[in-house]
Amino acid sequence: MLDERKASILRAVVEEYIQTAQPVGSGHVADAPGVSVSSATVRNEMAALEADGFLAQPHTSAGRIPTEKGYRYFVDALAEPSLDRFAAQQVRAFFDHAHAGIEQMLADTTRLLTGLTNHAAVVVGPTHDAAVVRSVQLVSLAPRVALFVAVLGNGSVEKRTIELDHDADDLLLADVAAHISLALVGNPLEAALAGIGTSGRSEIDAVTSLVLDEIVTTVDGGEQVFVHGSSRMAEAFDAVETVRSVLTILEQQLVVVALLRDVVDRGLNVAIGTETGMQPLADCALVVAPYTVDGEQVGTVGVLGPTRMNYPQALAAVAVVGQRLGHRLSEG
Amino acid sequence: MLDERKASILRAVVEEYIQTAQPVGSGHVADAPGVSVSSATVRNEMAALEADGFLAQPHTSAGRIPTEKGYRYFVDALAEPSLDRFAAQQVRAFFDHAHAGIEQMLADTTRLLTGLTNHAAVVVGPTHDAAVVRSVQLVSLAPRVALFVAVLGNGSVEKRTIELDHDADDLLLADVAAHISLALVGNPLEAALAGIGTSGRSEIDAVTSLVLDEIVTTVDGGEQVFVHGSSRMAEAFDAVETVRSVLTILEQQLVVVALLRDVVDRGLNVAIGTETGMQPLADCALVVAPYTVDGEQVGTVGVLGPTRMNYPQALAAVAVVGQRLGHRLSEG
DNA sequence: AGTTGGCAGTCGGTAGGATCGAGTGCCAAT
DNA sequence: ATTGGCACTCGATCCTACCGACTGCCAACT
Numbered sequence: 274m275l276d277e278r279k280a281s282i283l284r285a286v287v288e289e290y291i292q293t294a295q296p297v298g299s300g301h302v303a304d305a306p307g308v309s310v311s312s313a314t315v316r317n318e319m320a321a322l323e324a325d326g327f328l329a330q331p332h333t334s335a336g337r338i339p340t341e342k343g344y345r346y347f348v349d350a351l352a353e354p355s356l357d358r359f360a361a362q363q364v365r366a367f368f369d370h371a372h373a374g375i376e377q378m379l380a381d382t383t384r385l386l387t388g389l390t391n392h393a394a395v396v397v398g399p400t401h402d403a404a405v406v407r408s409v410q411l412v413s414l415a416p417r418v419a420l421f422v423a424v425l426g427n428g429s430v431e432k433r434t435i436e437l438d439h440d441a442d443d444l445l446l447a448d449v450a451a452h453i454s455l456a457l458v459g460n461p462l463e464a465a466l467a468g469i470g471t472s473g474r475s476e477i478d479a480v481t482s483l484v485l486d487e488i489v490t491t492v493d494g495g496e497q498v499f500v501h502g503s504s505r506m507a508e509a510f511d512a513v514e515t516v517r518s519v520l521t522i523l524e525q526q527l528v529v530v531a532l533l534r535d536v537v538d539r540g541l542n543v544a545i546g547t548e549t550g551m552q553p554l555a556d557c558a559l560v561v562a563p564y565t566v567d568g569e570q571v572g573t574v575g576v577l578g579p580t581r582m583n584y585p586q587a588l589a590a591v592a593v594v595g596q597r598l599g600h601r602l603s604e605g
Numbered sequence: 606m607l608d609e610r611k612a613s614i615l616r617a618v619v620e621e622y623i624q625t626a627q628p629v630g631s632g633h634v635a636d637a638p639g640v641s642v643s644s645a646t647v648r649n650e651m652a653a654l655e656a657d658g659f660l661a662q663p664h665t666s667a668g669r670i671p672t673e674k675g676y677r678y679f680v681d682a683l684a685e686p687s688l689d690r691f692a693a694q695q696v697r698a699f700f701d702h703a704h705a706g707i708e709q710m711l712a713d714t715t716r717l718l719t720g721l722t723n724h725a726a727v728v729v730g731p732t733h734d735a736a737v738v739r740s741v742q743l744v745s746l747a748p749r750v751a752l753f754v755a756v757l758g759n760g761s762v763e764k765r766t767i768e769l770d771h772d773a774d775d776l777l778l779a780d781v782a783a784h785i786s787l788a789l790v791g792n793p794l795e796a797a798l799a800g801i802g803t804s805g806r807s808e809i810d811a812v813t814s815l816v817l818d819e820i821v822t823t824v825d826g827g828e829q830v831f832v833h834g835s836s837r838m839a840e841a842f843d844a845v846e847t848v849r850s851v852l853t854i855l856e857q858q859l860v861v862v863a864l865l866r867d868v869v870d871r872g873l874n875v876a877i878g879t880e881t882g883m884q885p886l887a888d889c890a891l892v893v894a895p896y897t898v899d900g901e902q903v904g905t906v907g908v909l910g911p912t913r914m915n916y917p918q919a920l921a922a923v924a925v926v927g928q929r930l931g932h933r934l935s936e937g
Numbered sequence: 938a939g940t941t942g943g944c945a946g947t948c949g950g951t952a953g954g955a956t957c958g959a960g961t962g963c964c965a966a967t
Numbered sequence: 968a969t970t971g972g973c974a975c976t977c978g979a980t981c982c983t984a985c986c987g988a989c990t991g992c993c994a995a996c997t
């Protein structure tokens with residue numbers, strides 16, 4: 274799409290702008306390695322790149338900064354994911370190290386990602402619909418309150434409080450649990466929706482149906498989101514108002530999940546500025562990688578930073594962390 | 606400590622400064638209700654208040670702003686916690702409404718508090734050492750990995766992965782669980798440390814001791830922290846650097862827990878500026894309230910904002926939320 | 938004696954103006 | 968086609984003047 278020379282000039286602009294956050298002028302570009310023409314030629318090419326929408330000028334006598342389209346081209350055609358040695362070492366250490374449980378591990382993964390990229394990190398936990406149920410239990414908390422606890426094969430534990438119509442003793446609850454176990458254990462949670470028959474005892478069936486209602490709400494919308502490093506947003510922007518609006522987004526877990534899902538569903542691994550579809554993120558870029566457990570996409574890791582972020586670094590970090598995380602979770 | 610007139614002048618300064626964030630001059634104070642002397646008199650009194658360390662002048666020809674000592678006096682002697690009708694309504698609605706589980710409820714509580722005060726909110730979850738164990742289970746995840754799951758009386762579920770030395774089949778795990786249950790169910794978790802005897806079967810005792818090791822790490826340091834509304838920090842300060850350093854604190858859960866605990870242990874309900882003991886929080890104030898379950902302090906709710914925050918509002922919000930939360934959790 | 942209006946003085950914040958310099962577009966020369 | 972040169976633009980910076988919101992102090996007043 275762009276000839277060799279234009280491409281190298283665009284690359285130079287993006288790389289310098291990412292470092293300095295200042296509009297970059299023809300002189301600097303001409304000095305950059307990979308560009309071996311004079312600044313005058315660069316000026317001509319930059320004017321062309323601006324006409325084509327890859328660069329923009331904040332004002333007449335200033336250097337150029339990349340547009341979204343410019344970043345997009347950079348990411349698609351010019352950025353080589355690369356992880357420096359030290360970062361690779363961090364990742365290795367992280368995944369060699371044991372973690373207390375799946376939630377803890379996912380939370381720690383966000384910390385790893387912020388450490389690697391110096392940006393806010395997001396991890397969406399594995400969906401539950403595919404995970405196999407290992408154990409089902411009903412525990413009485415109060416006369417008419419019980420807790421439904423399901424242990425999944427990946428080590429996560431789902432629980433819901435159940436409000437009962439009538440008093441239920443431990444014996445009845447145990448019977449119900451046994452009945453549900455029959456259909457559930459060894460199968461994914463969603464199997465419960467179809468696979469549970471009647472027991473022949475109406476008390477059991479009554480409680481069972483209450484439990485089933487709760488399982489429905491658990492199966493969909495059960496994703497957990499972990500966010501960390503939002504403080505880095507305050508390093509990325511110097512307009513406090515921008516920081517505030519971005520942080521507000523990051524605080525809304527449902528929005529974050531929807532955002533990530535949307536980006537992944539569009540087949541992107543990077544969403545730049547308005548590509549995120551969220552107005553407050555106009556100055557942000559989101560780099561994501563789905564991770565797979567047993568060959569199935571179950572979650573996403575991502576990094577959110579300013580559009581002028583280090584894409585090669587972020588792409589590499591997100592890719593390798595996603596991959597290793599998937600492996601680790603596949604082991605069980 | 607302060608005579609009537611000085612007190613009302615200090616109050617006027619604090620209240621106006623909280624609203625406007627501007628140094629307040631003698632003229633405005635003289636206009637304030639509760640002050641019925643001329644601005645000249647106010648000037649004299651303000652000079653005295655400054656000499657005594659309650660007020661400070663950013664520069665010679667500016668109004669006064671409260672010092673930490675000034676805020677402290679305001680909080681101790683002048684602030685009447687007050688919750689407006691709408692806020693009270695919000696609280697009522699919140700606690701009338703059902704919540705999916707204890708974690709969800711605590712997380713939602715932080716949302717409630719930010720909603721009420723427009724500041725960042727923190728909730729430290731109930732400690733586990735007092736909670737009674739309702740059920741104990743061991744679930745096999747992989748040949749040598751098991752998950753220890755304990756359901757507590759307050760509806761929370763504690764779990765730890767256990768790495769086993771040898772393969773253990775479901776039967777053995779069930780036996781171990783039964784053995785542990787014997788000592789634990791009906792007692793607080795910490796009872797496990799003392800109360801478990803030998804079973805007479807060495808395989809069981811071996812696994813049991815592994816489980817006990819994990820219980821130790823669960824009992825202490827098991828507090829969960831929920832933080833929400835850090836975006837509001839970006840509204841409170843206009844120096845992006847301040848925002849960053851405060852957010853960094855809020856991201857470190859251990860630090861936050863220690864901070865809250867420290868403040869509560871000192872018997873304070875408000876920590877102002879350097880009273881927090883954390884340099885980056887020099888411009889912040891922390892308002893906390895412990896909450897009790899069955900008469901025992903088990904956790905803390907709190908609000909973190911700029912030193913120039915609405916203390917009456919924050920004090921009232923934190924107090925009532927803490928109280929209602931305690932009640933709610935006591936019901937089970 | 939305490940309180941008050943008046944007044945000179947201080948000093949940050951804002952507006953206008955000059956200057957500086959990085960960067961551009963264009964053109965003629967190579 | 969590329970390049971060095973040049974006139975031009977325009978934000979950033981600095982200076983100055985000015986305004987206004989204060990204060991501290993003092994003399995007058997109750």
